Amino acid sequence: MTAANGAPTLVVDGLQTHFHTRAGLLKAVDGVSFTVEKGRILGLVGESGSGKSVTGFSIIGLVDPPGRVVGGRILFNGEDLAQASESRLRDLRGNRIAMIFQDPMMTLNPVLRIDTQMVEALQAHQKMDRATALARARDALGQVGIPSPDERLKSYPHQFSGGMRQRVAIAIALLNRPDVIIADEPTTALDVTIQAQILFEAQKLCREVGTALIWITHDLSVVAGLADEICVMYAGKVVEQGAVDRVLDHPLHPYTRGLIGSVPSRNRRGQPLTQIPGMAPSPLALPAGCSFRPRCPRADEGCKVPPPMAELAPGRYARCIHPHLEEAAAA
Template sequence: MSGDTLLTVRGLRTHFPTPAGTIKAVDGVDLMLKRGQILGLVGESGSGKSITGFSLLGLVDPPGRIVEGTLDFKGEDLRAASPDRLRALRGDRIAMIFQDPMMTLNPVLRIGTQMVETVLAHRKVSRADARARSVEVLAKVGIPHPEERIDAYPHEFSGGMRQRVAIAIALLHEPDLIIADEPTTALDVTIQSQILAQVQKLAAEMGMGLIWISHDLGVVAALADEIAVMYAGRIVERGTVDEVLDSPRHPYTQGLIASTPMANDRGRPLRQIPGSAPPPLGRPEGCPFRPRCPRATETCLVDPPETLVAENRGWRCFHPLEGTP
């Protein structure tokens, strides 16, 4: 693994056995992330984005489990790591920002108490030093008067400020990797843009890698360096933001782009992808997008391999587009 490569995922498969059959929530995902890079993981609800993030952190609840694949984090095999080692990594070298900040924050404890305990869980420092570090990070994410606000309870913050606190907790130990699971979905567009700009700036300043999970292609386009488009548990297209958005190859990617509201399309009905995503236990034979794809043929009854034209540029389609957005 090259010196600036932070994370390499190969053939990740996470399954959930049920009485009716096995749900293949993640079905052969490959990812690579470098230091200071922001990767956008996009797709419809149920495509496997969040489970991919949870798999990287070892947070998949039973009966779900990783059945195959390699997770190489800075040269360390995360699948071989013991539970104690994973606990040591989580919150320290790898952090997660959840969609709902109240999943991170305890409503009956002051913000300062929660942040100080997070510092002490991974560092042997005094409480005064831990508090000073917490105030410093709150200021970094744009919390006004952090010396005072650190003693407030979560309910005394607005939704946007609570999300900033959740981001601050993730940044406490200056982790190498942050996984953000749709953290701005519930916020209004003004607060959302402020947080996106702040996160982008912090990633560049701290040299950390960031995986931004979202169903909003517009948000990812404004934030990420590279995009991985996910459908039915697989990456169906990946590349730089410009490559994927300006020259989409997979029909699903083109459908996502076409269904995004544009300022110059005011008054026109939005285009939509026909049909709906396949149910977890009812995925079609061959290409999972085949029933919804206008380019599908009998060839698509076979599972398409990935076509790679560069290290991080590829797609899974027998009939790729010519690049017209």
């Protein structure tokens, strides 16, 4: 758990991001805490609507109205971003904290050439003449494995395949050598071979450059191979947290267990997949107490009180009063 490389790069503490909609107050993120250290990879896992993307956008200060960060702290190298001014955030964005988005077809501007889109990212943060910026852009493209980067700089996004576009997006994120990269499902839209390449590159870069990486995904198998730690989110809260191998092998929270059970596996070939019954609750009408209560096989009267996040085993945190401790203990 404790990194040898020193102080945490990013500490998110009790983050709350709420949306004031006409239908009512929507608590998209409600008290999320985690820590990412230099050169480490955190997997942020959850279903659609669990608040994992909003968490990412909150960190970088790009939550669109009616959404707003209403509570908690986002400590980036000790500086609280939740209190930072817009101009300070703009200085950090793309410079110290970069973000990669889900759909590479949509993230690059279709009418601007790649060189334009890369050079502007550099010039937004430091005085740099075009030739130097182009050289940096070319190096970044080479770094993410794009062949003949000189020619590719002059291309438009539609002349790239999906996987290549995502590499370009990653290269843009890398340009200013950020301390933190937030990757919001960056491989979801790609086919598996490309996905594997991108994951490999991401891991390599993290280790080499010492960038902290937050990898947001709904795909447990991606996290299993990539991340050091994992945060499982459900209805705006982190329900389980810990080292990735231990969480995936012996989940404590019934929800994590349900998630893992619904992934097809070779070991359980021919057996029906165990689904989580019911549907994720509407964030406007969350059940009182534990949000997972209506779908949980272990729920009882005690679950009507919101369960606290507790260290149930060394380095293992979960928000549950009926955790699957017996298996973790047996391991």
